[in-house]
Amino acid sequence: MTTLQSFMTQHIPMIEETMYGEVKRLDIPKNLKEAMLYSLEAGGKRVRPLFVLAVLDLFNKTYKTGYTVGAALEMVHTYSLIHDDLPSMDNDDYRRGKLTNHKVFGEALAILAGDALNTLSFGVIARMPELTPQQKVELIHLFSEAAGAEGMVGGQVLDIEGEQKQLTLAELEQVHIHKTGALLRFGIEAGAILADATAEERSHLVDFAYHIGLAFQIKDDILDVEGTTEELGKTAGKDEASDKSTYPALLTLAGAKEKLIEHYEAALQALAQINKDAVVLEELTNYIVKRNK
Template sequence: MTNLKEFMALEMPKIEEVMLDLVEKIQAPAILKEAMSYSLKAGGKRVRPLFVLAVLDHFGKNHANGYVVGSAVEMIHTYSLIHDDLPSMDNDDYRRGKLTNHKVYGEAYATLAGDALNTLPFGIIARMTDLTAEQKVTLIELLSVAAGAEGMVGGQVLDIDGETRQLTLDELVNVHVNKTGAILRFSIESGAVLAGASDEERAILRDYAYHIGLAFQIKDDILDIEGTTEELGKTAGKDVASDKSTYPALLTLDGAKEKLDIHYKGALTALGKLPSDSTLLEELATYIVKRNK
């Protein structure tokens, strides 16, 4: 996977630079900007921006707009983590091996830093200079649906519901299509919008994104069992301890691994329908299912 490794080594610092600069240049109280940046800097795999860029790359387009839209989507993802870690939600003290936002800045500022990171991405897209107004409106509409009640937030509500009762497999799929899948789908589809892809190509990439989203979550569930707290940078074994509805809980660990393979192959099959070489997107799919954190 030399190709992907080089791509990540090259692009991750650029994504972070653009993203932190977008926060740095807003006119806002220093402590708020600090709290926002703290969680944005906290690392993570930057999977979502990498998908935006990989799609642009697939279509042979300049990456510049991808850093901006990738930053926007990483901000949405980061706000959801800040709120998810709050005592009233998952009550996590550590995330990616660092103290969570509210452990450093207190709950009030953490709530507000999350709120600000929810709002800012829409302004960032609206202010982009190298897009038509129509492209911006399309991206904003897709992001609002993916991030809000109809996507990620709705999925989180279903997920909380699943902590108090055993979900069916269909319900579990519905949780993850929304909770994790919607924002990954936006990442992939926004790359297609930026690249001016055809409707057919967009549909193929949505299919790819569907499988990627589920594979991502199934892998997370498996890592919660097979990974270590040290590797993950968050407490391993939490799902089992809390009797949460997960793929391994519903299907056994082997059953979950089979499902993971099905969605991995589904993602590759979708890519096979694209006219041009899709090595990078294939490698990203492989990375998602083979990662150990």
């Protein structure tokens, strides 16, 4: 078992337990709780919370705060998928091999379950007993930026607008820096805040986050071309069928792979600037670049 595999085996159940626990303890309508839990429990790679924990590991810190912040982060990621899958957005029936939220619970409840997860995530951080009020405020400030109009939601808007035209490489990067990159970056910066990293260490981590965020998306685009629907748990080849601007479409498949390697190497270089044992973050970087789903 690699270091990353044992890291995942150790931490993913803790992240998930924390996340489910935050929803299960709520005194709320049964339907709403079921809809929220349905999408949280639908699996996924838990990459964003893993980054929080991998940064804590880099600084040799305990993991507990990372479970909670990671759970809040995964809630926001999950709400964004619920809303993205809606008929008026991507209109997807399946996600991770399971019916999408609105196919099971109806559109109204899917929208509200997403809204509830979004809102809950901020409360989860505000209630953390281990942090100082200053740390919580800094986390919530960054989280709101990363998740909102200036981050993920803005990226989603750019993505929708981009569907109607051919994007340049710079425009495509803007989509992904916001849509995927912002939440990944928040996970990495949150880890740095929880670990009391120095300003210099944090700036190397932000640099790392930039490259790994783009690498993540380029890999997703490549998988859409090369992967199978069965492996991906979602329809493969959808990008090409919908004439979507992607890295392979703009750069050819070989060009996209080259770009992926560039960002992969730049990410590892940024990490190397921090003189610490970064084995988990390095293996997580490898995993993102080499995964087949």
